[in-house]
Amino acid sequence: MDLIRVKNLSKNYGTKQKIPALKGFDMTLEKGEMVAIMGRSGSGKSTVLNLLSGIDQLEGGQYLFEDTDMFRLSEREMIRFRRENIGVIFQHFALIDEFTVFQNIALPLSLRHIPSGLIEEKVRNAAEELGISTLLRKYPKELSGGEAQRTAIARAIITEPKLILADEPTGALDEENGLRIMSVFARLHEKGNTLVIVTHDPQVASCCQRTIRIKDGRNEP
Amino acid sequence: MFALILLELKTVFSSHKRIFFLSVLAFTCACIGINASMSGLLLTRTQHQATEESFGNKTAYEITMDGESDTYIRVFSNENSGKVKSLFEALSRDPSIRFRYSTENLMDFFDPDDPSYNHDDFPRFKEEFRIGYETGDVVYDDSYLTLKAIYADKHFFSEHGVNIEDGRSFQDTDYIVDSPEGIVIPVVLGHGYKDLYQVGDRIEKAHMGTVDPLTLEVVGFLKEGSFYYDNNAIRVLLDRYMIVPSIETAYDGLLENGTYDELTHAAYDSMKIINSRILCENADREKVEKRVREIFSEYGFSELRLSEESEGARILLHQARENLTVSILITSFVIVLITIMILISTFYRITKDRKKYCIYSLHGISFGKISLLVNIETILIFLCSAILFFVMRVLLSSVPALDFGLHRHSVISIFSIQILLLFLIGLYGKRKIRKVDMSSVLREHE
Numbered sequence: 001m002d003l004i005r006v007k008n009l010s011k012n013y014g015t016k017q018k019i020p021a022l023k024g025f026d027m028t029l030e031k032g033e034m035v036a037i038m039g040r041s042g043s044g045k046s047t048v049l050n051l052l053s054g055i056d057q058l059e060g061g062q063y064l065f066e067d068t069d070m071f072r073l074s075e076r077e078m079i080r081f082r083r084e085n086i087g088v089i090f091q092h093f094a095l096i097d098e099f100t101v102f103q104n105i106a107l108p109l110s111l112r113h114i115p116s117g118l119i120e121e122k123v124r125n126a127a128e129e130l131g132i133s134t135l136l137r138k139y140p141k142e143l144s145g146g147e148a149q150r151t152a153i154a155r156a157i158i159t160e161p162k163l164i165l166a167d168e169p170t171g172a173l174d175e176e177n178g179l180r181i182m183s184v185f186a187r188l189h190e191k192g193n194t195l196v197i198v199t200h201d202p203q204v205a206s207c208c209q210r211t212i213r214i215k216d217g218r219n220e221p
Numbered sequence: 222m223f224a225l226i227l228l229e230l231k232t233v234f235s236s237h238k239r240i241f242f243l244s245v246l247a248f249t250c251a252c253i254g255i256n257a258s259m260s261g262l263l264l265t266r267t268q269h270q271a272t273e274e275s276f277g278n279k280t281a282y283e284i285t286m287d288g289e290s291d292t293y294i295r296v297f298s299n300e301n302s303g304k305v306k307s308l309f310e311a312l313s314r315d316p317s318i319r320f321r322y323s324t325e326n327l328m329d330f331f332d333p334d335d336p337s338y339n340h341d342d343f344p345r346f347k348e349e350f351r352i353g354y355e356t357g358d359v360v361y362d363d364s365y366l367t368l369k370a371i372y373a374d375k376h377f378f379s380e381h382g383v384n385i386e387d388g389r390s391f392q393d394t395d396y397i398v399d400s401p402e403g404i405v406i407p408v409v410l411g412h413g414y415k416d417l418y419q420v421g422d423r424i425e426k427a428h429m430g431t432v433d434p435l436t437l438e439v440v441g442f443l444k445e446g447s448f449y450y451d452n453n454a455i456r457v458l459l460d461r462y463m464i465v466p467s468i469e470t471a472y473d474g475l476l477e478n479g480t481y482d483e484l485t486h487a488a489y490d491s492m493k494i495i496n497s498r499i500l501c502e503n504a505d506r507e508k509v510e511k512r513v514r515e516i517f518s519e520y521g522f523s524e525l526r527l528s529e530e531s532e533g534a535r536i537l538l539h540q541a542r543e544n545l546t547v548s549i550l551i552t553s554f555v556i557v558l559i560t561i562m563i564l565i566s567t568f569y570r571i572t573k574d575r576k577k578y579c580i581y582s583l584h585g586i587s588f589g590k591i592s593l594l595v596n597i598e599t600i601l602i603f604l605c606s607a608i609l610f611f612v613m614r615v616l617l618s619s620v621p622a623l624d625f626g627l628h629r630h631s632v633i634s635i636f637s638i639q640i641l642l643l644f645l646i647g648l649y650g651k652r653k654i655r656k657v658d659m660s661s662v663l664r665e666h667e
Contacts, residue, residue, distance in 0.1 A: 083585020
C-alpha cells in the first residue's frame with residue numbers, strides 16, 4: 001500500500017529571480033520501504049525531503065500522504081501533520097545545545113499530553129535501542145558525531161512516526177560511525193518503519209531497498 | 222509545553238540573569254513613571270475641570286479689603302448694615318455685573334449658655350452630627366451642635382447643576398424675609414440626611430448668626446453625590462451639607478437707637494461682600510472693573526478692592542499642564558526605550574537561538590507558541606516588575622515623604638501597556654520566526 005504518491009512536484013527558490021529547484025519530480029513510497037534518494041549536490045534531493053516533511057511550502061504538482069492531499073493543508077494542519085507523522089534526521093544532527101540528551105529526545109513527546117513517567121520510559125527504551133543510555137545527562141557538545149546522530153535518530157523515532165526522513169545522515173560522520181548509523185536504519189526498517197534517506201553516498205544507497213536518482217530537479221532515468 | 226517553558230526560564234536565569242534583573246528594575250521605574258503621569262493627568266484634569274466649571278471662559282474677581290481687623294469691624298459693624306445692604310443691592314442688581322455670593326458657613330443649633338435648650342430638641346443629635354462631619358474632625362460635646370451649611374444665592378442650583386432628588390429647590394420668595402416675626406427659612410438637605418428627615422419636617426432653634434432662634438423647614442433633598450465648585454474652585458461634595466438661602470430683608474430693620482436688628486445685620490454681614498465673586502466676559506473686564514469701582518465709591522466703601530482671581534487659577538493650571546507634559550514625555554520616552562529594548566532582545570534571541578526555534582517548529586510547535594517561548598523572559602520581566610512596583614508601594618506607604626500613591630487608573634494603565642507590549646512583541650516574534658529559513662538553519666553546522 002502506498003504511503004506517499006508524488007507527481008510532477010516542482011519548487012522554485014528566490015523572490016525576484018526564481019531559481020527552479022525541482023522541475024517535475026515523481027515518486028511513490030510503500031509502507032515499510034527503505035528508499036534512498038541519490039543525486040549530486042544541487043540536484044534537488046534535499047528540496048524533495050523538505051517538501052515531503054512539510055518544512056518547505058509546496059508549490060506545484062501533487063503530493064498525497066496516504067489519502068491526504070498535502071496541498072490542501074493549512075499551515076496549522078501542516079504543523080500537526082509533521083508532529084504526528086514525520087521524523088526527520090539531519091546531517092548535522094540539529095540538537096538543542098542547552099538541552100541534555102534526555103531533553104532532546106523527549107522534546108517531541110513534551111508537546112503531547114503524555115505523563116512524565118511514560119516519557120521517561122519511552123526515552124530510556126529509545127536510548128537503549130540506540131546504545132546511548134549512558135549519555136542521557138550529557139549535553140550535545142559533550143557527544144561524538146556518532147553519539148549525536150544516534151540522539152537525533154532517537155528523537156526522530158520516539159513518537160513512532162509513519163515516515164522517517166534522513167538528510168545525509170552519515171555525511172558528518174567517519175566511516176565506522178557511518179556504518180553504525182546505517183545498521184541502526186536497517187534495524188528500524190526490519191521493525192517495519194518506512195524510511196527515505198537522502199544521500200550522495202553510493203554505499204549508503206546500497207543499504208536501501210531501492211534508489212531514486214535525481215538530476216537537475218527531475219527523476220533521472 | 223509547560224516543560225519547555227520551564228526549560229526556557231532555566232536558560233534565562235543561567236545565561237543572563239544580570240540583564241534580566243536590570244530589565245526588571247527598568248520596567249519598575251517605568252511603572253513608577255506611568256503612575257506619576259497618571260496622577261498628574263488626573264490632578265490636572267480635576268484642576269482644569271474646577272477652573273472651567275468655576276470660572277468658565279470668564280474672568281473672576283474677588284472683593285478684598287485693605288486695612289487691619291479694626292477696619293473690618295468698622296466697615297461691617299451693625300451701624301453700617303444699611304450701607305452694606307445698599308452696596309449688596311447695587312452689586313447684585315446691576316445688569317452689567319454677574320455678582321455671586323454663595324458661601325459655606327456653619328449653622329449652630331445649641332447654645333450651651335442658654336438653660337432653655339435641651340437634648341429633647343435634637344433627639345437624633347449624634348446621627349445629625351455624624352452626618353454633618355464624616356471624619357469627626359470637629360470636637361463636639363453634648364451641649365453643642367454645629368452643622369455644615371451652604372448659604373446659597375439665587376443662581377446656586379441653576380449655575381452649578383445641583384439637582385434635587387425629592388421636594389423642590391428655592392423660589393425667589395424664599396430669599397426674602399419680609400417680617401422679623403415667625404421666621405421660617407426653607408432648607409434643602411444633602412442626601413446624607415435623607416434617613417433622618419422628610420420633606421416638610423421642621424428643625425427648630427437654628428442660629429444663622431443670630432441670637433434669636435429661627436425655624437428651618439425641609440423643602441427638598443439633593444441627589445446623592447451632588448457637588449459644586451466653591452469660590453476657591455474646590456469641588457465640594459454636598460451630601461453632608463444643608464443648603465439655606467442667603468436671605469435678604471424686605472422690611473426696615475433700623476431700630477430707634479440707630480442700630481439694625483440682628484437679622485438685618487446677619488443678612489448683610491461681610492460674608493455677602495468679601496466672600497462673593499464677580500464674573501464677566503474677558504472682553505468686558507475693563508468696563509466691569511470701572512463700574513464696580515464706581516459702586517464702591519458711590520456707597521462710600523473706599524476700603525474695598527477688586528482682585529482678579531481667575532488669572533491665578535489659570536497660571537496654576539498652566540503650570541500643572543506643563544508639569545504633566547514633562548511627566549508624560551519622560552514616561553513615553555521610558556516606554557519607547559523599553560519597547561525598543563524588548564524588540565532588540567527578541568530580535569537577538571531569535572537570531573541567536575534560531576536553530577532551537579526551528580527544531581521546535583520541526584517537531585510541531587506552532588509559531589504562536591514559539592513566539593510565547595521567545596518572549597517568556599519578557600512576560601517574566603513584566604510580572605516581576607509589577608510585583609516589585611506594588612511591593613515598593615506598600616513598603617513606602619508608611620513613609621509619607623516617599624509614598625508615591627497609587628490609584629486604579631495607574632494599575633489599569635500599567636497592565637494595559639504591558640498587554641499591548643506583549644501583543645506587539647508576540648506579533649513581531651511570530652513574524653520574525655516565520656521568516657526564518659528552516660531548511661537552511663536545520664542544516665547549519667556549528
